[in-house]
Amino acid sequence: MTMYLIDLSPQDMARRLRDALSVYVDAMRYPRGTEEQRASMWLEHSRRNGWKAVAAVCVDDPSEPHGAGPADLDSGTDIADAPLLGVAYGYCGAPDQWWQQQVIHGLRRGGMLPAEIDRLMSSYFELTELHIHPRAQGQGLGEALARRLLSDRTEANVLLSTPEINGEANRAWRLYRRLGFADVIRDYHFAGDPRSFAILGRGLPLEHSAE
Numbered sequence: 001m002t003m004y005l006i007d008l009s010p011q012d013m014a015r016r017l018r019d020a021l022s023v024y025v026d027a028m029r030y031p032r033g034t035e036e037q038r039a040s041m042w043l044e045h046s047r048r049n050g051w052k053a054v055a056a057v058c059v060d061d062p063s064e065p066h067g068a069g070p071a072d073l074d075s076g077t078d079i080a081d082a083p084l085l086g087v088a089y090g091y092c093g094a095p096d097q098w099w100q101q102q103v104i105h106g107l108r109r110g111g112m113l114p115a116e117i118d119r120l121m122s123s124y125f126e127l128t129e130l131h132i133h134p135r136a137q138g139q140g141l142g143e144a145l146a147r148r149l150l151s152d153r154t155e156a157n158v159l160l161s162t163p164e165i166n167g168e169a170n171r172a173w174r175l176y177r178r179l180g181f182a183d184v185i186r187d188y189h190f191a192g193d194p195r196s197f198a199i200l201g202r203g204l205p206l207e208h209s210a211e
């Protein structure tokens, strides 16, 4: 089996939405049925300015043994329909977006000066979703997807939110720290969500991997 990283167009995402949401629900260990709640939001996101999505797919190919890591390949017809192992997307942050409004609210409450908030929030890519199916986790695919998603961005910063975990002890946290993400807000509660989140961010571009 060979793994490939591909870009997804908005049309690809619409066509493969069920598969992408299934990876998301399995990765996050959310209850079945969450897919239906998220479908329209993911489609709406795909119409936002600067939206980009990437995916990891696997292809059975007995003639080519699996290499050390995922191959880079542009979207081709067979590849675009291959089983999905991971999906990630994001878009350019904007003032009319709920997430930006929430984060600015948190920054103000934390005492950040308006000029500093403006510097951070006037040009950023929101890394909205990054998920690898549990059976494919721990092989570097998440990092590869994040790097592909963040390559060639023109925004000054990248921001994301991730659930707070005791001791930052999960793969998401390890990955974000390895990629150089720093604390923007800790222990933040988005309106209507009882869970505690961290907002993390860093400047762009990302350095190349050490390999």
Ligand SMILES: CC(C)(COP(=O)(O)OP(=O)(O)OC[C@H]1O[C@@H](n2cnc3c(N)ncnc32)[C@H](O)[C@@H]1OP(=O)(O)O)[C@@H](O)C(=O)NCCC(=O)NCCS
Binding pocket: 027, 028, 068, 069, 130, 131, 132, 133, 136, 137, 138, 139, 140, 141, 142, 143, 144, 161, 162, 163, 171, 172, 173, 174, 175
């Ligand atoms: C978070 C997540 C996207 C990370 O993706 P991943 O592919 O599992 O992990 P990474 O790309 O960071 O891979 C790193 C791991 O693979 C191992 N690895 C193996 N080969 C590797 C390679 N060539 N390059 C990098 N890491 C490699 C590393 O040792 C590391 O293991 P460790 O985490 O046990 O220390 C994924 O685990 C996931 O979907 N988790 C559940 C959903 C989630 O939390 N999403 C984020 C919500 S904000």
